[in-house]
Amino acid sequence: MKATFNIRIVHDPSYVALSNMPAIGVSEMKDENGSIWTVTTFDTTPKMSTYITAFVVCDFDHVTVTERGKEIRIWARKEAVEKGCVDYALNITGPIFSFLEDLFNISYPLPKTDLVALPDFGAGAMENWGLMTFRESSLIYCPTENLINRKAFVSLIVSHEIGHQWFGNLVTMSWWNDLWLNEGFASYFEYIGAKYVEPKPPLDRMFYESVLQPVLRVEDAMSDRSLSQKEEKVKGTFLPDSLFDIVTYSKGASIIWMLSSFLTERLFLKALNSYLKAFSFSSANQDDLWTHIQMVIDAQDEVQLPASVKNIMDPWTCQDGFPVLTFDPSTGTISQEQFHNIRKKDNTTSYNNTWIVPITWVRNGSSQPIVWLDETSKMFPEMQISSSEHDWILLNMNLSGYYRVNYNSSYLKRIGKLLENNPEVFPVVNRLQLIDDAFSLTESGYLEIESALDLTKYLAKENDIFVWYIILSNLMPNDLECTLKDYEIYPLLKKYLIKKMLPVYHYYAGIIRQNADVLADDYFAETYLEHLLRKACWLGLQDCLDLCSELYAKWMDNPKDQIPAFVRRTIFCYGIAMGSDKEWEFAWEMYHHDNSTTDDKDILLYAMGCTRESWLLHRYMESGVNGSLFSSNNTIFLIYNLAATDTGLRIIWKFVTENWPLLQERFGNAPLYAVLNGMERLVNTDLQIQELQLFYNATLEENERISTTTRLQSAKLENKEKAKLIARVTDWLQKNIDD
Numbered sequence: 001m002k003a004t005f006n007i008r009i010v011h012d013p014s015y016v017a018l019s020n021m022p023a024i025g026v027s028e029m030k031d032e033n034g035s036i037w038t039v040t041t042f043d044t045t046p047k048m049s050t051y052i053t054a055f056v057v058c059d060f061d062h063v064t065v066t067e068r069g070k071e072i073r074i075w076a077r078k079e080a081v082e083k084g085c086v087d088y089a090l091n092i093t094g095p096i097f098s099f100l101e102d103l104f105n106i107s108y109p110l111p112k113t114d115l116v117a118l119p120d121f122g123a124g125a126m127e128n129w130g131l132m133t134f135r136e137s138s139l140i141y142c143p144t145e146n147l148i149n150r151k152a153f154v155s156l157i158v159s160h161e162i163g164h165q166w167f168g169n170l171v172t173m174s175w176w177n178d179l180w181l182n183e184g185f186a187s188y189f190e191y192i193g194a195k196y197v198e199p200k201p202p203l204d205r206m207f208y209e210s211v212l213q214p215v216l217r218v219e220d221a222m223s224d225r226s227l228s229q230k231e232e233k234v235k236g237t238f239l240p241d242s243l244f245d246i247v248t249y250s251k252g253a254s255i256i257w258m259l260s261s262f263l264t265e266r267l268f269l270k271a272l273n274s275y276l277k278a279f280s281f282s283s284a285n286q287d288d289l290w291t292h293i294q295m296v297i298d299a300q301d302e303v304q305l306p307a308s309v310k311n312i313m314d315p316w317t318c319q320d321g322f323p324v325l326t327f328d329p330s331t332g333t334i335s336q337e338q339f340h341n342i343r344k345k346d347n348t349t350s351y352n353n354t355w356i357v358p359i360t361w362v363r364n365g366s367s368q369p370i371v372w373l374d375e376t377s378k379m380f381p382e383m384q385i386s387s388s389e390h391d392w393i394l395l396n397m398n399l400s401g402y403y404r405v406n407y408n409s410s411y412l413k414r415i416g417k418l419l420e421n422n423p424e425v426f427p428v429v430n431r432l433q434l435i436d437d438a439f440s441l442t443e444s445g446y447l448e449i450e451s452a453l454d455l456t457k458y459l460a461k462e463n464d465i466f467v468w469y470i471i472l473s474n475l476m477p478n479d480l481e482c483t484l485k486d487y488e489i490y491p492l493l494k495k496y497l498i499k500k501m502l503p504v505y506h507y508y509a510g511i512i513r514q515n516a517d518v519l520a521d522d523y524f525a526e527t528y529l530e531h532l533l534r535k536a537c538w539l540g541l542q543d544c545l546d547l548c549s550e551l552y553a554k555w556m557d558n559p560k561d562q563i564p565a566f567v568r569r570t571i572f573c574y575g576i577a578m579g580s581d582k583e584w585e586f587a588w589e590m591y592h593h594d595n596s597t598t599d600d601k602d603i604l605l606y607a608m609g610c611t612r613e614s615w616l617l618h619r620y621m622e623s624g625v626n627g628s629l630f631s632s633n634n635t636i637f638l639i640y641n642l643a644a645t646d647t648g649l650r651i652i653w654k655f656v657t658e659n660w661p662l663l664q665e666r667f668g669n670a671p672l673y674a675v676l677n678g679m680e681r682l683v684n685t686d687l688q689i690q691e692l693q694l695f696y697n698a699t700l701e702e703n704e705r706i707s708t709t710t711r712l713q714s715a716k717l718e719n720k721e722k723a724k725l726i727a728r729v730t731d732w733l734q735k736n737i738d739d
């Protein structure tokens with residue numbers, strides 16, 4: 001139900017009051033004590049939902065611009081405005097508004113827009129109609145930052161909230177069960193709007209990186225959670241809060257991405273215009289959207305669908321999970337099943353765990369007409385490949401479909417060979433998808449690990465840093481680093497990877513040494529270079545360790561000469577690890593320096609834990625309980641961090657057991673769980689569990705003791721599985737090391 005709102009605010013005269021609509025009157029009133037108050041009266045709102053009404057009373061400063069005759073103001077703390085930190089938001093807001101107005105072909109109905117940066121705000125931002133509120137870091141971008149990934153971040157959030165002015169504010173979902181109609185569309189159009197103002201970062205890879213890949217990973221292991229919920233389920237005791245999750249946002253956006261792709265952008269936008277017009281100042285449900293798309297489809301003959309829009313789309317939104325397509329290239333047969341997973345085998349829904357799947361595909365570099373898989377299994381004669389090793393097909397072009405593709409191992413070998421010849425044959429998005437799908441499919445038993453590893457042989461020719469990120473995080477996950485170091489796999493990985501890594505490593509190391517500013521426009525380098533560097537140092541690449549020592553020494557000579565923000569963490573960490581107490585003391589001093597920002601402090605806090613000197617770590621921990629400088633959160637953060645490293649875990653275990661009464665008094669049981677996190681990776685036998693249990697028995701209540709035992713037991717089983725996997729990878733590396 002929607003209503004109009006008349007808002008009047010009585011406030012301190014030194015503050016300004018803002019609301020959804022412009023102020024139409026400001027007057028004064030005197031209270032019974034004789035104090036003078038300002039009364040600000042706002043114009044009546046259009047019909048709207050209660051959850052997007054808002055007001056702000058603040059002493060902020062603002063900047064203004066007019067876009068298509070309507071005023072846009074950005075509000076923030078006075079210092080932030082003075083330093084030019086809201087100019088970026090001011091420059092992009094108007095253009096995104098106009099761009100989306102033109103795209104939807106519907107004018108923004110309110111007479112003004114305010115965007116406010118709040119110093120303390122739980123959410124990232126909130127789309128209140130005409131008065132959007134943001135966490136400071138989501139709206140503020142200071143000219144000194146000079147980082148494209150920070151600009152991209154701000155532009156995405158601003159664009160998301162502007163998208164809501166249509167999807168959510170003008171047309172609202174009828175009930176929370178269809179929340180994805182708000183959040184999915186806003187999350188989709190945030191990329192479209194941000195791309196308009198920041199054209200450099202590649203949109204498809206960014207969407208894959210931040211939206212599609214993370215939600216597929218979550219759904220790999222997912223519970224029963226469909227995108228659109230049954231209305232009854234959300235009424236009553238069920239809290240809508242739990243619906244604001246990655247499925248609503250990212251699966252929603254991914255399904256829309258797929259929908260737009262098979263409808264064509266032109267018909268997609270036409271349908272959205274029809275839907276938005278029909279339900280303006282009112283609300284709609286999922287079926288209303290399908291109806292308006294159907295109307296547009298029925299009125300043309302350019303795009304033919306294999307079934308009604310509702311029949312195609314309901315399985316994507318009303319059943320959980322996603323399909324995995326198995327492709328047999330020798331016959332051109334594609335079959336589908338619900339991804340994963342053994343425990344779900346008998347969980348059939350009304351859609352029989354099948355989908356009507358649009359399949360975009362490419363053959364030898366040219367894109368082919370879309371095909372539809374509308375049965376469990378279907379043969380497509382045009383998709384058979386010949387025996388020529390140069391004949392290839394890839395499914396899910398540009399990653400537009402919400403599914404994974406399983407190719408068989410002999411075909412992956414062919415793909416691997418093609419990559420070794422020339423990786424550029426496959427566009428970057430396809431390389432990403434091939435590798436990410438392959439590793440993900442090995443985890444769930446669809447594919448042997450050796451087949452995924454075959455796809456890494458070409459790496460010496462890979463120069464895309466995001467592809468490197470995907471591969472390195474699959475081969476050396478952060479949480480497995482310590483375990484890997486305990487086995488023979490470590491020198492093998494080192495030998496196999498360093499050789500392949502050198503070209504891309506030297507390219508970027510050269511830039512970091514000479515002039516990192518040239519990366520100011522490179523979104524993926526800014527986002528993932530740190531990861532590459534960290535892994536190179538972790539593998540012991542001498543030049544990487546030297547680079548960190550070199551830059552750290554330079555910074556010690558001249559602290560004003562800042563190390564590029566996007567590699568600072570690793571440089572500090574290895575600068576300290578490779579150094580002595582001199583380097584460590586310097587970090588300690590800088591941590592306490594007045595000019596250190598919160599970000600600097602976070603990085604230094606982490607980096608001081610990288611030292612390899614046990615006595616320094618020990619002293620560091622002592623200051624975590626004795627020093628007045630540590631807030632409780634920092635101490636817990638330290639324990640977690642150190643428990644994740646080889647030397648650290650031993651020290652932490654000793655430290656926590658020795659200081660337990662004091663730690664418990666100050667932090668409760670949190671340190672115990674932080675240590676447990678680290679100890680879990682070492683547990684391989686019942687005897688080890690019993691030893692740990694002695695300590696936990698003495699410190700925990702009975703129910704907590706039981707859950708600790710369960711955790712340790714399952715860690716033991718997981719470690720067994722990991723050891724088996726590590727043995728297989730070791731074996732593969734031994735066979736392929738000299739390739």
Ligand SMILES: [Zn+2]
Nearest residue numbers: 160164183186
């Ligand atoms: Zn939103």
